[in-house]
Amino acid sequence: xxxxxxxxxxxxxxxxxxxxxxxxxxxxxxxxxxxxxxxxxxxxxxxxxxxxxxxxxxxxxxxxxxxxxxxxxxxxxxxxxxxxxxxxxxxxxxxxxxxxxxxxxxxxxxxxxxxxxxxxxxxxxxxxxxxxxxxxxxxxxxxxxxxxxxxxxxxxxxxxxxxxxxxxxxxxxxxxxxxxxxxxxxxxxxxxxxxxxxxxxxxxxxxxxxxxxxxxxxxxxxxxxxxxxxxxxxxxxxxxxxxxxxxxxxxxxxxxxxxxxxxxxxxxxxxxxxxxxxxxxxxxxxxxxxxxxxxxxxxxxxxxxxxxxxxxxxxxxxxxxxxxxxxxxxxxxxxxxxxxxxxxxxxxxxxxxxxxxxxxxxxxxxxxxxxxxxxxxxxxxxxxxxxxxxxxxxxxxxxxxxxxxxxxxxxxxxxxxxxxxxxxxxxxxxxxxxxxxxxxxxxxxxxxxxxxxxxxxxxxxxxxxxxxxxxxxxxxxxxxxxxxxx
Amino acid sequence: xxxxxxxxxxxxxxxxxxxxxxxxxxxxxxxxxxxxxxxxxxxxxxxxxxxxxxxxxxxxxxxxxxxxxxxxxxxxxxxxxxxxxxxxxxxxxxxxxxxxxx
Numbered sequence: 222x223x224x225x226x227x228x229x230x231x232x233x234x235x236x237x238x239x240x241x242x243x244x245x246x247x248x249x250x251x252x253x254x255x256x257x258x259x260x261x262x263x264x265x266x267x268x269x270x271x272x273x274x275x276x277x278x279x280x281x282x283x284x285x286x287x288x289x290x291x292x293x294x295x296x297x298x299x300x301x302x303x304x305x306x307x308x309x310x311x312x313x314x315x316x317x318x319x320x321x322x323x324x325x326x327x328x329x330x331x332x333x334x335x336x337x338x339x340x341x342x343x344x345x346x347x348x349x350x351x352x353x354x355x356x357x358x359x360x361x362x363x364x365x366x367x368x369x370x371x372x373x374x375x376x377x378x379x380x381x382x383x384x385x386x387x388x389x390x391x392x393x394x395x396x397x398x399x400x401x402x403x404x405x406x407x408x409x410x411x412x413x414x415x416x417x418x419x420x421x422x423x424x425x426x427x428x429x430x431x432x433x434x435x436x437x438x439x440x441x442x443x444x445x446x447x448x449x450x451x452x453x454x455x456x457x458x459x460x461x462x463x464x465x466x467x468x469x470x471x472x473x474x475x476x477x478x479x480x481x482x483x484x485x486x487x488x489x490x491x492x493x494x495x496x497x498x499x500x501x502x503x504x505x506x507x508x509x510x511x512x513x514x515x516x517x518x519x520x521x522x523x524x525x526x527x528x529x530x531x532x533x534x535x536x537x538x539x540x541x542x543x544x545x546x547x548x549x550x551x552x553x554x555x556x557x558x559x560x561x562x563x564x565x566x567x568x569x570x571x572x573x574x575x576x577x578x579x580x581x582x583x584x585x586x587x588x589x590x591x592x593x594x595x596x597x598x599x600x601x602x603x604x605x606x607x608x609x610x611x612x613x614x615x616x617x618x619x620x621x622x623x624x625x626x627x628x629x630x631x632x633x634x635x636x637x638x639x640x641x642x643x644x645x646x647x648x649x650x651x652x653x654x655x656x657x658x659x660x661x662x663x664x665x666x667x668x669x670x671x672x673x674x675x676x677x678x679x680x681x682x683x684x685x686x687x688x689x690x691x692x693x694x695x696x697x698x699x700x701x702x703x704x705x706x707x
Numbered sequence: 708x709x710x711x712x713x714x715x716x717x718x719x720x721x722x723x724x725x726x727x728x729x730x731x732x733x734x735x736x737x738x739x740x741x742x743x744x745x746x747x748x749x750x751x752x753x754x755x756x757x758x759x760x761x762x763x764x765x766x767x768x769x770x771x772x773x774x775x776x777x778x779x780x781x782x783x784x785x786x787x788x789x790x791x792x793x794x795x796x797x798x799x800x801x802x803x804x805x806x807x808x809x
Contacts, residue, residue, distance in 0.1 A: 325782040419763045432761040461768035462761065530745045541722060548723070550797055555788035561798040562723070570725025575733075578724060582715070582734055583741060585722040599748050601758030606751070608759060640737055641744055657762030681762070 227252035228388040229704070232297050232445045235391055239286055239296050246286070246296030250279040250340050253298045257342065257389045260707055265364045266374075266384040268303045270343040271310045278340045285338050294452055295338030300390035302381045303344035304351055305436070306425045307331055310341070314427045315359035316349045318547050318554045318572030328425020329460065330394060330436055330453045337452055342390050345380030349574045350544065351401055351429045353377050354646040357637055358576045365633065366408060367705035368671055372630040375405030375646070378439070382409040385439045386705050392449050393439045398429050399532050400625075400650025402437045403662035407625035407674025410664045410705065412691070413439050414446045417681045418657035419464040421450075422457030430539035431462075433532075433654040442701055443663065443692040447471040450684060464682070474685030475692040480514035482690060483618040489525035490623030490649055498668020503624045506665035506675045506694065510622060513693050520614040520621060524606045528652040529644060531607065534587045534600035535655070540577075541584030547572065579640060608656040615680045620690050624649055625662040625674035649676060659684045661691050664700035672703075709739045 227249050230238065238244055254272055261267055275298065282296030306312045306324035313319045327335065334341075348358035356364040356379025364379040366372040367387035374383040378395025382405035385393050395402045397415035406413025414437045421436045428434060438449035454468035486507060491500070511517050549555035549568030556567040573581070587596035614621060626646055636643045653660040658681050665675035675694070679687035695701055715735045719726050726734060780793050789796040 322786055325778050325785065418761075419765075458770070462763060462765060464763065464765075524751075527748060527751065530747050533741065533745060534748075545723075549788060550795055552786035553788070557798075559798070560802075561800055563725075564798055565723040566725035569723055570727075573724070575730075578726070578730070579734065579737060579741075581722050581724060582718050582738060586718045586738065586742075589718065589721060596745070598758055599753060601760060602753035602756040603748055603751060604759040605756050606753070608762060641741060 228256045230391060231442050232294065232391050232440065232448050233442070235297050236293050240291070246279040246282040246340060247276065249296065250275050250298045250342070253342055253389060253391070260387055261389060263365065263370055264367055264383050264387045264389070264707070265362060266345055266380040266387060266389055267300070267343045268313060268315065268346050268361055268380070269310050271341050274309050275340050275342050278338070282338045282340060292337040293448055294334065296340060297391050298340040298342045299334065300342050300345050300381060300384045300393035301331065302347055302378050302393070302395045304347055304396055304427045305331055305394060306427065307341070307344070310344055312344065312427070313361070314350045315347045315361055316573065316577070317360045318568070320554065322553055324425070326425065329422035329457045331425060333453055345378070345384050345393060347380055348377035349577050350427065350540070351377040351396055351398055352540070352576050352580055354400070354404060354643050355636065356380060356405070357633065358574055360574055363633060366630045367707045368410060369630065371632055372671065373408065373633055375408030375630060377401040377405075379405045381439050382406050382411060382413065385409070385411045385441060387707055388704065392445055394436060394449070394453075395439055396426055396434055396436050397654065398433045398536060399654050400647040402439065403625050403650045403660055403676060404647055406439055406662040407672065407676070408630035410672030410703065411439050411441055412443055412446050413437065413662045414450065414684070415653060415660045416450060416454065416684055417659045419462050420468065420659070420682065420684070421453050422460040422463045424457055424459035428543040430536040431543060432539060433536060443661070443688055443695050444472065444475060446661070447475060447688050469685060471684055471688055474689045476689040477693050477696055478514055479510060479690060479693050482515045482620070482686070483518050484510050484515045484690070485518050485520035485614055485618030485621040487520050487522045487525070487614070487621055487623060489522050492627060492648065495624070495627045496629060496668055499624050499626070499628060499673050502666030502668060502673035503675055506698065507622050509698055510690070510694060513697055515690070518618050520618055522610040522614060522652065524603065524610050525652060527603050528607055528655055529648055531600045531603045531655060532651045533583065533644060534596050535604065537580040537584030538587045538597050539584070541581045541588065544577070544581055576640070604655050607652055611652070611656045611658055619679070619686050621678040623676055625676040626650070629668050629671035629673060653678050657681055659687055661687050663691050663695055664703070665698065666700065710735050710742070
């Protein structure tokens with residue numbers, strides 16, 4: 222099999238080929254390293270390529286496959302968002318303040334993938350501390366969309382999305398606080414899954430907003446997303462918000478017929494300013510769900526219009542507390558000044574980029590004396606209403622379908638001057654984080670030659686139904702066969 | 708909601724965030740604008756709505772207080788900007804006027 226073909230494989234196909242002896246993990250890994258060398262100068266999906274680590278892991282994987290003790294992910298090359306800490310590569314969160322930082326421990330998802338024999342190709346670019354919707358807030362330069370290098374890949378996990386879309390990785394991991402997996406998956410034409418809050422351990426995920434953050438996969442197929450979720454889900458004593466119930470076999474939930482499935486259509490997921498090509502592709506996808514046997518049911522999520530404002534109090538408030546640990550004392554950048562207080566101020570002033578500073582300021586303001594009730598507590602109360610909207614809707618439906626984003630990928634630099642315009646890119650994804658429910662984004666067509674994405678939202682801890690419906694649509698619609706011409 | 712430079716300076720001081728004069732002014736404009744968008748929440752009557760801090764119905768998670776393996780001092784200090792004799796080294800916490808230091 223040629224190198225080019227090897228980078229087109231899904232994880233499920235790679236496993237078959239590895240076990241049949243069609244190719245080795247070293248060959249598969251080398252093909253991806255070659256692909257990275259060929260295209261990443263243009264795409265900039267990676268901040269660190271772990272070449273030597275990857276080839277060593279690939280050799281070990283080949284031995285494990287030969288010995289008959291391999292896991293489904295053994296020998297499969299994957300990429301990790303550079304916000305997941307690793308002992309054998311730097312972790313920067315795309316921030317100057319962590320430039321050169323090497324963690325003394327592995328995150329739980331990283332350890333779980335190591336145990337399964339996965340191969341780590343490298344660490345992918347992100348908006349600094351996962352704060353952004355375009356990956357333009359990286360301190361190390363933006364990532365570009367593999368479908369059109371003048372467009373953004375979305376964000377914050379733009380590097381992880383682009384790495385899969387550009388065939389620089391078979392699967393990747395990202396994190397989703399307000400849409401940071403689903404929105405870039407949509408912009409890059411790949412599958413992105415945000416699991417239920419508590420499904421995957423956050424230990425070793427550099428914290429942005431701890432009540433919203435969740436780790437999840439990017440892949441070319443829904444089946445691969447299920448394979449990755451199987452590998453990373455489950456209780457972890459190091460994250461007390463991870464739930465104790467053992468996760469089911471998500472791959473077993475894949476289905477092709479949707480008879481008996483009730484799909485909710487929320488009128489709030491049609492907004493003014495939505496791109497016509499997005500509306501038509503998503504409508505066609507919903508019609509296809511019906512053709513596959515699903516029953517369409519109108520639902521209402523009346524507090525959707527307040528989700529963005531709620532998020533931009535809650536997330537910055539939590540971030541302002543989480544990011545207080547970057548103070549030039551224990552790790553990372555220190556800008557020395559005559560006093561300890563000035564060392565804090567100058568380290569943080571020099572080390573953080575403008576979006577991170579903006580959110581620390583917003584969050585600190587919302588938590589400050591005199592404003593705490595009016596902003597922070599108010600947002601927590603509206604969060605209750607947003608969650609109740611979903612609780613009501615899911616009494617009547619199994620999943621809710623709509624667009625992932627109101628537009629396709631926008632131009633690099635086109636929204637950087639107005640923070641609130643940038644925040645609007647996440648208008649359809651934010652509510653799921655507020656309610657803690659799972660969501661998946663998957664390709665459903667093209668507009669202006671760029672991918673359009675269908676978002677499905679599910680009940681808490683019912684990723685099976687979500688993956689089942691997504692798989693049925695994906696197989697029937699066939700968009701996964703389209704790859705970026707790069 | 709329009710913030711003053713003094714408001715912004717106060718918040719920056721709470722956040723231990725050093726900002727240049729240009730940054731203070733830009734932050735004043737941008738935060739004021741974001742707060743205007745956020746003011747939409749005041750439309751909703753939430754008097755009888757309980758707050759949600761996190762969505763999983765978990766209460767405090769406890770474990771036995773037993774000794775378990777942990778990272779070595781050496782590994783933890785490997786990333787420290789400055790350390791001495793197994794400690795993190797920083798500027799004096801107490802000001803000289805308060806009789807701190809040696």
